[in-house]
Amino acid sequence: MFRAIAATQWKSTRTTALLAAVAAFSLPIAALQAARGVENAQMFINIVQGWSAGYALLAAGAGLLLALAAWGPDHQGRHVYALSLPISRSRYAMLRFGAGALFIGPIALALFFGALTVIATGAIPQGLHAYPFALTLRFLFAALVAYAIFFAIGAATTRTAAVILGAIGALLFAQFLLYTLDVDFNLLERVGELIFGNPGILSVFSGRWTLIDV
């Protein structure tokens, strides 16, 4: 059953997965290219780390698109296919979840090979070190977190999605009210700290993503 689900899901996902894999492979190489020929080690590190956001964005984007693609056929077919299968809804959801998560693997692998290519060029200045395993692992976890969040939202009913959107809207409105009432309290900042600070749901995205460091 899993193989059949994965095969059908691959059809709706392959373009996204392949494009993300190409981007993941290219990112470390592009960072190296940008840093090539700089005057000293400190500048090299600064430039390479300037590309940190790229890894985080790619992980988030890949997770989002793969999650949307996982539920896409079901949403288009109004879930008739799922209802016609002789398995429970929860098992079906887990099969979809597993199949989608599987496709993150090749993207992370592409990033790993991109990082290895950077090392193989020998262009890393003396005294600096590359951390391909740690970076790949973080990318994998970040992409899986993003995928899991959007998969859960995709699996939810329209009402749940409306509740989530409503909560975000309420948060923005509350911040606006605090601002207009001249209350010195940054609600969005606090919420941001909760989400991005450890152990927040998006904490894996925050901080430095370093392929090359001392």
Added chain:
Amino acid sequence: MSSARALALLIALGLPQPIAAQKIRMYEQRLDSLAAAQRFAAAARQAYELAQRRDYTRFDSVVVGPMRIRATPALNSLAQSGADSVVASLKPQYGRALDALVGHVFVVRDEQVREGDRNASYVVIAEVAADGRELEPQVVVPEVGIVRNVLLSKTLRTLLANTDSAFVNWLHSTSLPSDTASSQAWLQARIDLLSSYAIVSRHCYEGDLAACRVALGLTPSRDPVMDWLSAAERRQIVHQLDDRYWVRMDREAARICYGGSDSTCAALLHASREFLPDPIATLRRSELFQLAMVSGGPGAMERALLTRGTPEQRLVAAARLPADSIVRRWLTLVRDVRKPSEDMSPIVAATSMGWILFCGALAYRSSRWR
């Protein structure tokens, strides 16, 4: 007009005009007025500092070993525990060198600061000069740890100021080390060496101990322009200095320098020696002493401060090792210390797994019915 006359006229127009005597007088007057303003500002500052003098007779005396503190009664216990901690932490390394503190008095007093519609209590910590002025007062919150750290930094600053000027100038720091260096310091030193504008630092990184001694200032350089830099670097630095409007550089000589004349580049840099920074940050010199603390064991800083001599002789006394051995150890640490990647940690992995499972569980429990 003949071409020779036209040329002479053009040259005359192109030459800078001599400054009129009247203009020079004007500049002199301006300079005099600026000097007067500077004298006025200095006098005003001194008057202000003198006005800040306080009567410390009603303050409590806190004496911990060689450390003397005047504290307001309310802050007596805070000053006592801070001083206890400072002396206890410095005694093993600084030993009898702490006796230099006997001639110095610190003050710990409270200060009310208006914050909006309420008064907030802070602590002022300073050294008291012989004339009663508070030197470099620091205002901090009344917490034991913070008061202790400020007292520690002021103590180390005072101990350094009691040594000879050659050592103070060489160390080029406001304070002495209180502890061994962190691994982050060695990593920063590596970046320093590799990112230096001077080739002597990179030679040091490659293992040339003599170059390390020059880069660290242990071997004084008679001619830094030639000792620190390669010909290409000399040319590059002339270029950089030439771009700075505040550097007066002989443009014609600079042009010859760019053309490949290294002697001209060197001459230009000799004339602008004050614009050449040290090959690596002088902070690295403190790290030598932090390393000496490890090698020399207890009393290392006591020996360093009580030894009369060059910085190298102080370092050798502290570490009980030849200077080259200390430099070699320093270089080994700079080259070999590694840090774990900041990308991944077990906490990040565990947190991520937790959220993935949580979101998976939400999807698992989602309804079949839309």
